[in-house]
Amino acid sequence: KAGVTQTPRYLIKTRGQQVTLSCSPISGHRSVSWYQQTPGQGLQFLFEYFSETQRNKGNFPGRFSGRQFSNSRSEMNVSTLELGDSALYLCASSSNRGSTDTQYFGPGTRLTVL
């Protein structure tokens, strides 16, 4: 089985721009979770999607949004980028509930905001 893929792997944007990141889960997995990792805050939960519905959301501003398609692929969008949004964004897929199932992580997208 192919693993979780994320595109792009690296991205450089400037303040005020918006960005869309993509995640393709393992075939058959219906849950996709997104995480932000920074040196200062560590790993933080952004949101989880299951069968095209947002099931849970972390403590992030509304500039962070996401969606999931019928084939379980997911995208996250960050609008009006700020310098503090520079981070590694990871997605993970699982067969059912992300918090209590084994999660399979993608390689991440490293976003740099200048």
Add this chain to the structure above:
Amino acid sequence: KNEVEQSPQNLTAQEGEFITINCSYSVGISALHWLQQHPGGGIVSLFMLSSGKKKHGRLIATINIQEKHSSLHITASHPRDSAVYICAVPNTDKLIFGTGTRLQVFP
């Protein structure tokens, strides 16, 4: 106080040593995850456990639900075990992560 605390933050060892990494949490949980992150960012799920002990190769994870504590042990450590080890617990269906333990194993 963080909901999930790990110790130590940094750990160096000689090849062959027995390693223990600790994780304490303050919320009630149904499962605890141990993750491994190599330089470059890739994260691998090592264990998910809700009671007792699990073993995979040289890795052993234990959990004590009453004491809200889990340990990850590495037997016969090897330089390829060098990585950041992170524990995570679910709280209202959101994973809360520890700050990680950076392990370096020298030959």
